[in-house]
Amino acid sequence: QKEVxxxxxxxxxxxxxxxSLNCTYSNSAFQYFMWYRQYSRKGPELLMYxxxxxxxxxxxxxxxVDKSSKYISLFIxxxxxxxxxxxxxxxxxxxxxxxxxxxxTRLQVQP
Amino acid sequence: xxxxxxxxxxxxLKTGQSMTLQCAQDMNHNSMYWYRQDPGMGLRLIYYxxxxxxxxxxxxxxxxxxxxxxxxxxxxxxxxxxPSQTSVYFCASSEVxxxxxxxxxxxTRLTVV
Numbered sequence: 001q002k003e004v005x006x007x008x009x010x011x012x013x014x015x016x017x018x019x020s021l022n023c024t025y026s027n028s029a030f031q032y033f034m035w036y037r038q039y040s041r042k043g044p045e046l047l048m049y050x051x052x053x054x055x056x057x058x059x060x061x062x063x064x065v066d067k068s069s070k071y072i073s074l075f076i077x078x079x080x081x082x083x084x085x086x087x088x089x090x091x092x093x094x095x096x097x098x099x100x101x102x103x104x105t106r107l108q109v110q111p
Numbered sequence: 112x113x114x115x116x117x118x119x120x121x122x123x124l125k126t127g128q129s130m131t132l133q134c135a136q137d138m139n140h141n142s143m144y145w146y147r148q149d150p151g152m153g154l155r156l157i158y159y160x161x162x163x164x165x166x167x168x169x170x171x172x173x174x175x176x177x178x179x180x181x182x183x184x185x186x187x188x189x190x191x192x193x194p195s196q197t198s199v200y201f202c203a204s205s206e207v208x209x210x211x212x213x214x215x216x217x218x219t220r221l222t223v224v
Contacts (some may be wrong), residue, residue, distance in 0.1 A: 092208075096167060
């Protein structure tokens with residue numbers, strides 16, 4: 001079993017839709033939860049960073065962490081074609097000093 | 112612009128050839144990482160350096176070696192390239208370990224024929 005599971009998609013939605021992206025993880029020791037966005041042929045860039053359970057909002061993006069269920073989510077409101085990218089979840093905070101990434105979900109927002 | 116610089120951006124190697132991928136960061140970060148990205152596999156950690164003078168194996172270290180030359184630079188070497196090493200390689204850095212977000216370079220697309 002992978003430490004972090006993420007549905008690879010692709011996920012195709014119309015412009016303006018609410019998008020929900022999700023990851024599950026197996027080790028309850030993880031403490032730091034991040035979402036990265038990766039445009040085609042580019043490096044990933046940090047989008048959201050959260051610590052512990054709860055919600056964090058930044059503009060149209062909301063990151064949600066449920067540590068009891070080992071489940072993290074990223075919501076995108078009023079999705080735009082410019083949101084079309086691959087979204088990777090990442091978790092960290094154990095004794096190992098490197099993030100563990102999900103495999104990424106490819107999102108396509110249709111104009 | 113501050114960030115992580117990787118060279119080269121593209122490379123084609125023949126099986127058995129060697130090469131070094133270069134990475135430099137100018138953010139005074141302590142930790143640096145090398146990942147490879149393959150379709151459907153996500154980002155897999157090859158090696159990392161938690162601080163200057165230290166290096167550790169990641170998930171897929173076989174066939175690779177690394178050097179943390181100084182605080183800024185972290186290189187990845189393929190001693191005898193194999194077709195299975197065809198991938199996109201990303202270097203990243205962070206302030207300290209995995210408690211902060213990473214800054215990634217733009218990647219090196221490597222093809223081994």
